[in-house]
Amino acid sequence: MTPLPDRFCPVDGTRVPAGSLAWRCPACGGPLDLDFSPTPANLKSLSGRVNSLWRYAECLPLAAPTVTLGEGRTPLVELREGVFAKLDFLTPTLSFKDRGAVLLTELALRLGPRQVIADSSGNAGTAVAAYCARAALPCTVYVPTGTPAGKLEQIGAHGARVEVVDGDREAAAATAREAADTPDTFYASHVFNPYFLHGTKTHVYEIWEDLGGRLPDVLVLPVGNGTLLLGAALAIGELHAAGLIGRRPALYAVQSAAVAPLADAWAAGADDLTGTAPAAPTSAEGIAIPRPARARQILRAVRATGGTFLTVTDDRIRHAQRDLASQGLYVEPTGAAAWAAVREGALGERTAVVPLCGAGLRTGLARG
Structure with a gap:
């Protein structure tokens, strides 16, 4: 069995041995990152591999899975010219x-x-x-x-x-x-x-593979704790370092206007949260996170790609959710947030992928 990599604190560099059950930095109490720099396989070598996220084995910190349910390899469907939806609600438990x-x-x-x-x-x-x-x-x-x-x-x-x-x-x-x-x-x-982030990054590897070895101009991602966005940043960095993409797509982070601490920090030009952001009820409960623990990393990742933050009201989320349902895609309000941010033309002529990251069956349509 391949040895597990150590973890480390991105703030103060404290290292945590691979076999430890410690879940945070023992010095500052913050989240940990993984001491792991993989080299992804090229497109040709992926042919014939298992049809799940484990086809990207070189890029995962664990090998030889025993509990897989066939997760990953979700469809990419065009919503309008140049804008695709990644159907990550079509997974074993109905979310990314x-x-x-x-x-x-x-x-x-x-x-x-x-x-x-x-x-x-x-x-x-x-x-x-x-x-x-x-x-x-x-x-x-x-x-x-x-x-x-x-x-x-x-x-x-x-x-x-x-x-x-x-x-x-x-x-x-x-x-x-x-x-x-x-x-x-x-x-x-x-x-x-950090193992969670190395799992979520596989959605970008799938986009890259399904688009024939390229990525769109923009990845538009709903952000609360930022696990999908930070995973995307990992994959982009790995693909770029390996010479498998020539440019990095911009990361557009979408927050609910009711709970938008990261968007507020971005607007203020800050590197971290600027205080306790006001919070109101929102149908997008999956991204209603007032104090995301990885705020500095999220802001840095968006800035490094030339991206930005967008906010959407519950009214726009509700309309986007119903619009998606009218196209045969029934997702939860959080899953509709990214589409709410771009469906009215915010991207211009740029190509993009939005993740539909949770099914609507367990939450129903947003009310209002």
Whole structure:
């Protein structure tokens, strides 16, 4: 079995050994990155490989998967000329979070903890619960009050214990992080654990492959904790360093206007969050994150590609969700946010891909 890479803190450089169950930097308490610089395979060598995200084995920090459910290789469908949708709601648990959850679960199997815990507004918890079920690992998922009933039902159906926390998404995360410090516990955090990002990056490898070895001018991504965007930045960097793309696409980060701390920091020209951003209820609960732990990395990644931040109101999200449904694509409000940002022509003549990252079956149409 290939040795696991070490983790390190991007802020102060503190290193964490590969076999440790530590989930954050022991010095500053921040998220960790992975000491891993892969060289991706060229297009020709991908022919005949397994039809899942594991076809990009050279670029993944884990090999020989045992809990795979065939995740990845989702379709790319044109919404209008030059703008494509990546249908990541067509995954085993109906969201892009499967890409990261499978790597977290594979890592947990190798580390052998007594229990796995996660926190989520629904999709990440569902994905972790499903893959832990596949791996026969005991799992507890902490969710905030108001999590859609369909998501709670699916998490429980996979055999995970559901703990509903009295409070918002941040309260659920705080409760989970306290539990994560219990001995012999693996915290399957899609925010703090870098393995998750190396799973989400595969959606960009798939776009690159399906477009014949190129990427669009712009990748438009919904951003709360930024795991999809940061994964995209990893893949872009790896492909560019290997000479497999000649230019880097711009990253456009989309936030709900109701909860937009990163967009506010961007508008202020800041390198980090500028304070406690005002927050209001939003149908896009998956990106309603007031204090994303990787804020500095997200802002840096967008800036490095010449990208920008966009915000969308719930009214625009609702119209975008219904527009997608009229085209045969039924996604949750969070999944419609990126399309809401570009459907009225914000991209001009540039080509783009937007991810439709969660199915609408468990949340229904946005109201208003």
